[in-house]
Amino acid sequence: MCESPVVLNKHEVERLLCYDDLIPRLESVMGKFSKRDSSEIIQPVRSVVPIQHHNGFLGVMPAYLAAEGILSTKMVTFYQRAEGSSLPSTQATVLLFHPEHGNVTAIMDGEAITAKRTAAVSAISAKLFSPALSEVLCILGSGQQARSHYDVFTKLFKFKEVRLWSRRKEMAQRFVNDLQGPVTVCGSVKEAVMGADVIVTATGASQPILFGEWVKAGAHIAAVGACRPDWRELDDVLMRQAVVYVDSREGATAESGDIILSGAEAFAELGEVINGSFPAQREKITVFKSLGMGIQDAVSAKLVLEKWKSEH
Numbered sequence: 373m374c375e376s377p378v379v380l381n382k383h384e385v386e387r388l389l390c391y392d393d394l395i396p397r398l399e400s401v402m403g404k405f406s407k408r409d410s411s412e413i414i415q416p417v418r419s420v421v422p423i424q425h426h427n428g429f430l431g432v433m434p435a436y437l438a439a440e441g442i443l444s445t446k447m448v449t450f451y452q453r454a455e456g457s458s459l460p461s462t463q464a465t466v467l468l469f470h471p472e473h474g475n476v477t478a479i480m481d482g483e484a485i486t487a488k489r490t491a492a493v494s495a496i497s498a499k500l501f502s503p504a505l506s507e508v509l510c511i512l513g514s515g516q517q518a519r520s521h522y523d524v525f526t527k528l529f530k531f532k533e534v535r536l537w538s539r540r541k542e543m544a545q546r547f548v549n550d551l552q553g554p555v556t557v558c559g560s561v562k563e564a565v566m567g568a569d570v571i572v573t574a575t576g577a578s579q580p581i582l583f584g585e586w587v588k589a590g591a592h593i594a595a596v597g598a599c600r601p602d603w604r605e606l607d608d609v610l611m612r613q614a615v616v617y618v619d620s621r622e623g624a625t626a627e628s629g630d631i632i633l634s635g636a637e638a639f640a641e642l643g644e645v646i647n648g649s650f651p652a653q654r655e656k657i658t659v660f661k662s663l664g665m666g667i668q669d670a671v672s673a674k675l676v677l678e679k680w681k682s683e684h
């Protein structure tokens with residue numbers, strides 16, 4: 373008889389999932405994904421159901437990693453919330469299945485997984501594409517993703533200055549009050565990004581907020597928001613002048629308004645650079661357009677379950 377699934381809440385997942393373990397697994401799985409060997413990895417583009425009456429979406433993100441013995445799906449809802457709403461705009465649950473028997477082995481919170489794996493993948497992009505001398509980090513947005521990106525970027529890299537812009541200054545101030553390190557709160561996007569070496573865009577914007585004319589030569593942008601085909605965070609000038617990297621070409625073609633509406637071409641997948649089949653053009657302005665992938669959730673959830681088992 374099958375055992376009952378392990379059930380893990382957000383607090384447990386957050387405690388068990390560490391960037392030091394997560395980053396190498398994500399690098400490995402992104403590289404494998406880009407080889408497109410369907411006997412190794414199956415991950416369709418996510419199915420998205422619009423929830424028209426409530427400004428929201430439900431995404432279903434299955435993945436099967438044969439060699440690792442991981443079968444999983446994440447279910448994620450994301451909403452464009454009114455400013456000041458106390459509800460999280462991204463909520464998720466991840467299910468792990470026994471690949472041979474088909475039973476569910478774990479049900480765990482996906483909010484912490486989504487926050488950490490997205491930030492970890494952006495950090496991998498920054499390792500590959502940011503200028504050799506990167507002194508100024510700028511984060512646009514002050515929500516869940518902004519926080520996880522702050523955590524991993526300041527853990528992995530040594531910036532001299534961290535700048536933050538948020539639509540509502542009091543939210544930026546709250547973000548800063550919760551942190552240990554110094555952060556400069558900026559009054560405009562322009563002020564925040566001018567001269568920045570690495571820029572993270574993690575907002576719920578559906579129109580461009582970051583304009584190419586403000587971006588320093590050679591800067592790297594990890595673009596995390598704008599996950600719908602008609603949403604933008606980056607303007608056409610920036611998209612056309614940058615070398616654009618993506619997590620998955622299929623995902624980018626289906627879901628990224630920044631790519632679809634600007635007509636910019638995806639130069640390579642992150643995994644293709646990890647595999648050495650495409651170069652990291654770090655001397656140019658680079659954009660890593662992140663949309664999120666089921667394989668990232670799958671390896672994260674497996675890691676969480678392994679850690680939990682090692683304690684029980």
Ligand SMILES: NC(=O)C1=CN([C@@H]2O[C@H](COP(=O)(O)OP(=O)(O)OC[C@H]3O[C@@H](n4cnc5c(N)ncnc54)[C@H](O)[C@@H]3O)[C@@H](O)[C@H]2O)C=CC1
Nearest residue numbers: 461462513514515516517574575576577597598662663664
């Ligand atoms: N690439 C990926 O894998 C993932 C992307 N996302 C996306 O990342 C973005 C941020 O997600 P969370 O941090 O979870 O959301 P959140 O709601 O916690 O934070 C959103 C931030 O964007 C700001 N914002 C909202 N509308 C804006 C606008 N029109 N202009 C400028 N700022 C605006 C808010 O003030 C807040 O600071 C969302 O677009 C979400 O869909 C979320 C999860 C994974």
Ligand SMILES: O=C([O-])C1=[NH+]CCC1
Nearest residue numbers: 448450599663664665
């Ligand atoms: O990958 C993910 O979980 C998401 N991407 C956009 C919203 C949620």
